[in-house]
Amino acid sequence: MTIQINAKFKRSREFGIDVDLDLEGNKIMALFGRSGSGKSSILRYVAGFEKFPNNFLKVNETILQDKTSFVQPEHRQIGYVFQSLNLFTHLSAEGNLKFASERSRAKPFVSESEVIEILDLKDLLKKFPSSLSGGEQQRLAIGRSLLSNPNLILLDEPLSWLDTDSKLRILDYLKEINQKFHVPMIFVSHSADEVLLISDRIYEIEDGENKPPLSPRQFSLRYFRETNKTETITIDCKVCEYDSINGLTRLNFEGESLYVEQDDLLENQTIKAEIKTQDIVVSRFYTEKSSVLNQFSVTVHSINDPGNGAFAIIEFTKKTQSLSARVPRKSLQVLSPKKKETLYIQINNLTVQNKR
Amino acid sequence: MTENDLASLFLTLKLASVTSLCLALIGTPLAWWLSQTKSFWKNIVHPLVALPIVLPPTVIGFYLLIAFSPQSFFGAAWLNTTGVPLAFSFSGLVVGSIIYSLPFYVQPVQVSFQSIQRELIETATNLGSGKIDRFFTLIMPLSKKGFLIGFCLSFAHTIGEFGIVLMIGGNIPEETRVISIAIFDQVETLNYERAHFLSGSLLLFSFLILALLYRTDRLWNDKKFIYK
Numbered sequence: 001m002t003i004q005i006n007a008k009f010k011r012s013r014e015f016g017i018d019v020d021l022d023l024e025g026n027k028i029m030a031l032f033g034r035s036g037s038g039k040s041s042i043l044r045y046v047a048g049f050e051k052f053p054n055n056f057l058k059v060n061e062t063i064l065q066d067k068t069s070f071v072q073p074e075h076r077q078i079g080y081v082f083q084s085l086n087l088f089t090h091l092s093a094e095g096n097l098k099f100a101s102e103r104s105r106a107k108p109f110v111s112e113s114e115v116i117e118i119l120d121l122k123d124l125l126k127k128f129p130s131s132l133s134g135g136e137q138q139r140l141a142i143g144r145s146l147l148s149n150p151n152l153i154l155l156d157e158p159l160s161w162l163d164t165d166s167k168l169r170i171l172d173y174l175k176e177i178n179q180k181f182h183v184p185m186i187f188v189s190h191s192a193d194e195v196l197l198i199s200d201r202i203y204e205i206e207d208g209e210n211k212p213p214l215s216p217r218q219f220s221l222r223y224f225r226e227t228n229k230t231e232t233i234t235i236d237c238k239v240c241e242y243d244s245i246n247g248l249t250r251l252n253f254e255g256e257s258l259y260v261e262q263d264d265l266l267e268n269q270t271i272k273a274e275i276k277t278q279d280i281v282v283s284r285f286y287t288e289k290s291s292v293l294n295q296f297s298v299t300v301h302s303i304n305d306p307g308n309g310a311f312a313i314i315e316f317t318k319k320t321q322s323l324s325a326r327v328p329r330k331s332l333q334v335l336s337p338k339k340k341e342t343l344y345i346q347i348n349n350l351t352v353q354n355k356r
Numbered sequence: 357m358t359e360n361d362l363a364s365l366f367l368t369l370k371l372a373s374v375t376s377l378c379l380a381l382i383g384t385p386l387a388w389w390l391s392q393t394k395s396f397w398k399n400i401v402h403p404l405v406a407l408p409i410v411l412p413p414t415v416i417g418f419y420l421l422i423a424f425s426p427q428s429f430f431g432a433a434w435l436n437t438t439g440v441p442l443a444f445s446f447s448g449l450v451v452g453s454i455i456y457s458l459p460f461y462v463q464p465v466q467v468s469f470q471s472i473q474r475e476l477i478e479t480a481t482n483l484g485s486g487k488i489d490r491f492f493t494l495i496m497p498l499s500k501k502g503f504l505i506g507f508c509l510s511f512a513h514t515i516g517e518f519g520i521v522l523m524i525g526g527n528i529p530e531e532t533r534v535i536s537i538a539i540f541d542q543v544e545t546l547n548y549e550r551a552h553f554l555s556g557s558l559l560l561f562s563f564l565i566l567a568l569l570y571r572t573d574r575l576w577n578d579k580k581f582i583y584k
Contacts, residue, residue, distance in 0.1 A: 049478055073481045086479035090497040099493070103484035148483045 001026050001060050001184055003152060007045050009052035017041050017208040023201060026182040028174075030199035031210075032189060032219075038208035039188040040083070043154045046186065047080045048073030060151050077105055079150030079183075083157045085141040087129035093140050094125040100147035108149040109181050115143045118180075119173055135166035139173065146177065153177075153185045159194055171198050192223045192304070231277045235321055237352075239265040248293075251352075254319040256296035260352050274351045280325035281346040282314060282335060294347040298323060300337050305329060316345065361554060363530050364538040371446070371534060372514040375453040379461040379510050380503075382454065387462045387506075388491070391469035406459045413456065417523025420452050424524060444526045449534075452520045461510040468502025469495065501576060508569040512562055 003023040010016040017038050023029045031039045044050045046057060048064070048071065057065040059078065064071045088096050101112055116122055119139040129137060138158060145153060155174070159167045175198060178185055189195050195202055202219045204211045214222065237251035237258060248259040251273065258273070265271065287295060298316035305312040312332055315324045325345060327335070337343060390402060408416060424431045424442040434442050442448040472495060480494045496503070518536040525532030527541065535558055542551040 047478075047482055049481075073478070074484050074486050076482075077484070078482070080479070080482045082475055082479060084473075084475060086473070086476045088476070088480075088494065090494075099480070099485075100483045103489070105484055144483065 001151075001182070002058070003029070003060070003184060003186075004056070004058040005042070005046060006056040007042060007052075008055060009045070009050065011038075011041055011050075015208060017045065019203075019205070019208070019210040021203055021210055021213075023184055023186075026178065026184045027200035028178055028185045028187055028198055030187045030189060030195040030202045031205050032192065032195045032202055033205035035190055037205045039190075039205050040156055041208070042205070043080065043156055043186065043188060046152075046154060047078055048076050062151075075105070077149060077151050079145030079148055079153040081141050081145050081153065081155045081158055083160060085137050087137060087141060087144075089129055091128075092125065093121065093127050093129065093132070096129065096140060096144050097121075097125075097147055100144045104147060104149040106149055108147060109183075110146055110149075112147060115146050118176060119143045134161040135163075135170065138162060138166070138170055142170070142173065142177075146181075146183075150183060153183055155185060155187045157189055158187070159189070159191075167194070168197075174198060192219075193307070196220055196223075231324070231326070232274050233277060233322075233324055234272045234274050235323065237271055237273050239267050239269045239271060241267060253296075254321060256318070258347070258350060259293045260350055262352055265352065272353055274353070275323070275347055276349065277313065277324055277326040279347060279349040280323065281348065282325050282327055282331075282337070283344050283346065284335060286344050287346065290346075292346040292348070294350060295344060297342050298345050300339055300341050300343055302339065303332070303337055305332060316343070358550075360529060361538065361550070364533050364535050364554075365557075367446075367530060367532075368515055368534040368536075371449055371453060372511045374450050375457060375514045376461070376507055376511045378450065378454050379457060380507065383458060383461040383506070383510075384465060384503075387465040388469055388495075390462070391466045405462050408456050409459050413517070413519025414523055416456060417452065417520040420448075420455070420520065420524050424448055424451075443524055444528060444532060446531055449521060449525045449532055452524050453514045453517060456517060456520050457510040457513045460513045461506040464505040464509065465499065465502045468499035472498055501573060504572060505569065508565055512565045515558070516562065 001024075003021075005019065005021040008016070008018045015038070019038075019042055021029065021042075031042060033039055041050065045052075045055070051070060054067060055065055057063070062071075063069060064076055088099060091099060097112060097115065101108060116125070119142060121139060121143055124132060124136055124140065129140070132140065138161065142158070158174070159170055162170065171194070174185065174187075177183065187195070187198055196216055196219060199216060199219075202214045202216065204214070235253055237253045240250040240252050240257070242249045242263050242265070244263075247261065247263070249262055249265050251258040251260060251271070253273070260273070286297070296318070298318050301315040301317045301322065303312065303314050310328055310330075311326050312329045313324050313326055314337055315322060317323075323345070335343075386405070390398060390405070421443060422428060424434075426432050426435050426441055431442060438447075440447075442451065476498075477490060477494065480490045485493065516536065517534070518540070521532065521534055521537055522540075525534075525537075527533050527537050533541075535554055539551050539554045539558070542548075542554065
């Protein structure tokens with residue numbers, strides 16, 4: 001089984017796709033990247049919902065699209081689990097499964113009862129999609145796509161609606177399906193953890209283009225090792241005034257006051273301040289009556305816990321700028337940061353490059 | 357109730373049923389086309405379909421009368437193929453009613469079609485479902501509310517039709533004398549008792565259709581709520 005995807009097309013004037021991907025054997029390929037990077041567009045293209053000339057797509061010795069031919073999406077036998085799942089609300093869970101199996105083009109490699117057993121759907125069959133939990137809906141959607149007898153399964157952020165426990169369960173199901181039925185998969189995600197847990201071959205997608213493929217090991221080195229190193233981040237600040245009594249210059253960083261020792265900064269100049277990621281202390285509350293001068297609230301953007309080693313990285317945003325802190329993984333238990341919530345950071349050391 | 361009244365009542369129901377059925381056959385594909393197309397012609401067809409809502413029935417009736425006359429192309433073609441003229445006939449009334457009630461069927465059905473997510477249709481396609489199959493197994497069941505509203509409204513609206521009937525149908529017993537015309541007749545001859553009776557019946561009947569419609573609509577919504 002080989003999959004070869006060459007796609008070059010424009011979705012709008014500003015945004016285009018230009019990728020060249022391949023997968024050997026019945027493996028799992030991951031497309032990893034930020035939202036809006038074009039991952040879903042690539043899946044739509046493979047499923048046959050983006051028709052552009054001069055592209056090439058081959059799945060398992062079958063050419064689905066080239067210069068002269070275009071296989072209609074209903075004849076492609078490619079399973080597609082959309083991010084929004086798209087279960088049919090007018091049909092029961094069983095009806096949803098039957099919808100797929102009744103239209104399957106060839107003798108399915110997996111029977112309805114097998115799907116029901118593997119995905120644990122037995123108790124759901126009579127229920128309607130709107131009464132199922134997120135994890136149940138996800139399993140149903142995966143089961144339904146299996147029953148259409150696919151040569152390839154596309155999964156668009158299949159775990160985004162789920163809590164951690166259900167995520168791990170669904171990942172296990174997917175791996176089991178991949179190994180048992182030898183169906184290759186393309187797994188789209190913006191989460192490095194998920195990608196590392198499931199994929200055999202990882203393409204990072206940025207602005208509609210792919211980078212060279214990485215093995216899980218290479219990927220892990222690239223995305224998870226940094227948490228042990230120290231990194232320097234820079235922020236843009238505006239110089240306010242020098243306070244000669246205390247010997248400090250006040251800077252304005254997105255409305256917050258920061259103080260540095262330099263006395264030779266030009267007022268109203270925008271400068272870059274450098275912070276080492278281990279010099280940022282994160283706390284849930286504002287610390288009053290402390291010796292720390294540089295303390296302000298930030299919004300949690302993401303928490304990167306590699307799952308091993310001593311450190312994790314927490315990324316923050318302050319208005320349009322971003323910061324990141326290296327914290328001991330152990331402290332995450334006490335701090336329990338959540339995405340989008342407000343926390344306070346204290347900066348112990350801030351250095352300024354003088355432009356003068 | 358006199359025999360004449362009964363005949364008018366029966367004729368009215370027959371006209372409304374035939375019209376609604378024809379609308380289901382003509383209006384459904386039209387509503388689907390309107391809901392999906394990006395073609396230039398939508399700019400013309402869409403307002404055309406809605407015109408009967410704003411135009412006085414006499415205007416539609418007047419143009420239909422001209423179109424039905426054997427001197428016109430359409431009227432002549434009809435006369436040649438069927439042997440009877442369209443004006444002042446039941447068939448003529450059906451044609452007029454279809455045009456007159458078209459927006460009342462097409463608009464709710466079109467709105468229903470439009471509210472179906474494109475991705476849902478793509479999912480069915482992805483599972484191997486072709487165009488026709490998708491329409492009958494996915495789009496129609498998901499639009500049942502639109503169909504119910506469209507059917508009931510066009511049915512009720514045809515029953516209440518007066519202006520067009522008067523222009524193109526006249527007042528021929530058992531051919532074109534529908535209830536609304538019969539009422540007009542009775543009032544003109546100062547026969548208020550019969551007029552009262554017929555008007556009251558029509559009022560009650562229309563009320564019942566609408567009450568049933570809204571009740572069913574609510575039931576379907578409640579059912580959805582239970583599933584959640």
